[in-house]
Amino acid sequence: MKFFFRIFQVCIVILLCGGCGREMPVARNYVDTAMGTVIRLGLYCAQEEAADNFVHKVMELLEDLEQESLSWRSETSEVYGINSGAGSAEGVLLTEELAALLRECMELSEASEGAFDVTIGALTGLWNMDQLAAGMEADEIQLPSEEMVARALRRCGYEAVRLERGQDGEERIYLPEGMAIDLGACGKGYALTKILPLLDMEPEITGAVVAVGGSVLTYGVKPDGTSWKVGITDPFDAASFIGTLSLDGQWCVSTSGDYERYVEVDGVRYHHILDAGTGYPARSGVRSVTVLSRDGLAGDSLSTACFVLGPEKGMELAASYGAETLFVMWDGELILSEGMKEYWTGKMG
Ligand code: ADP
Numbered sequence: 001m002k003f004f005f006r007i008f009q010v011c012i013v014i015l016l017c018g019g020c021g022r023e024m025p026v027a028r029n030y031v032d033t034a035m036g037t038v039i040r041l042g043l044y045c046a047q048e049e050a051a052d053n054f055v056h057k058v059m060e061l062l063e064d065l066e067q068e069s070l071s072w073r074s075e076t077s078e079v080y081g082i083n084s085g086a087g088s089a090e091g092v093l094l095t096e097e098l099a100a101l102l103r104e105c106m107e108l109s110e111a112s113e114g115a116f117d118v119t120i121g122a123l124t125g126l127w128n129m130d131q132l133a134a135g136m137e138a139d140e141i142q143l144p145s146e147e148m149v150a151r152a153l154r155r156c157g158y159e160a161v162r163l164e165r166g167q168d169g170e171e172r173i174y175l176p177e178g179m180a181i182d183l184g185a186c187g188k189g190y191a192l193t194k195i196l197p198l199l200d201m202e203p204e205i206t207g208a209v210v211a212v213g214g215s216v217l218t219y220g221v222k223p224d225g226t227s228w229k230v231g232i233t234d235p236f237d238a239a240s241f242i243g244t245l246s247l248d249g250q251w252c253v254s255t256s257g258d259y260e261r262y263v264e265v266d267g268v269r270y271h272h273i274l275d276a277g278t279g280y281p282a283r284s285g286v287r288s289v290t291v292l293s294r295d296g297l298a299g300d301s302l303s304t305a306c307f308v309l310g311p312e313k314g315m316e317l318a319a320s321y322g323a324e325t326l327f328v329m330w331d332g333e334l335i336l337s338e339g340m341k342e343y344w345t346g347k348m349g
């Protein structure tokens, strides 16, 4: 008995000493802005320097993505070059990265029958919701006329775009004159897809939650073993949550809502998610959609598509991508996909 007790004691000492060399990860929080939105990082990392370096890398990545690739506003970006080359017979040469991204976007446009459509630039430019929502007085707001909307609508439509790999092996995009690409509906989710490998490369970070605007990535584990909790904004009171999702490991939670950027004129809400069928802000009875997926790009694109499609078609589309959905409707009803219920704590539909 004494012998076994001694062995037990030795084991305890070995176990404790084994842990001595390893520091416990500490929660570290960072807030910054990039891509026109708020970036929040919650990192579990033992070393402050490693966490700081990681945040620096992420901010650099986001800045480069915006300035060099995705932004239709930045004159140095690839999307700006594509839009400037609209109508040219020889098309515009694409980097491998943007070609792959645009191909995925086109696939989702087809699958959603145009509810998600990155060729919506002429319409988003016309509505210019950022400006409209920037605190103007109601009598200063000038909404576009029906004729202007109809004209812009004729300059949208993913079916009119060709992506082709030439004999030289290079990919080109052929965008009809007057058309413009706007990656606003998927850029933040795409950014999360690019942040994920950076996390994989940083062994000191054992768990993380990264939010790029309304798209949130969870990663790894918490030191206490509990699940990640992602709060879902209440569209009727954007300062509070209607519930939370409890998630283990790597997920992406993407929310699109009509409370983000909007103006109200004569009791009508004009918001930033447009229906490429009508040219007007989508009226599907939805106030917000949350999509739970593994992949950031799919999740962000789907949340916009689902907002336009409404719960029935939206849920079906998301399911075909293996994603779960939560719809908050204008009448306050909550509609959750079956799989979503497993992660949800809050009011049930
Ligand atoms: P947020 O940018 O608030 O996260 P979304 O992901 O839903 O919201 O994206 C909305 C943005 O996407 C708009 O600001 C606009 O630039 C663009 N957009 C609006 N409607 C559509 C649409 N039907 N398809 C593709 N992009 C859209």
Ligand code: MG
Binding pocket: 184, 185, 186, 254, 256, 299, 300, 301, 302, 303, 304
């Ligand atoms: Mg989106």
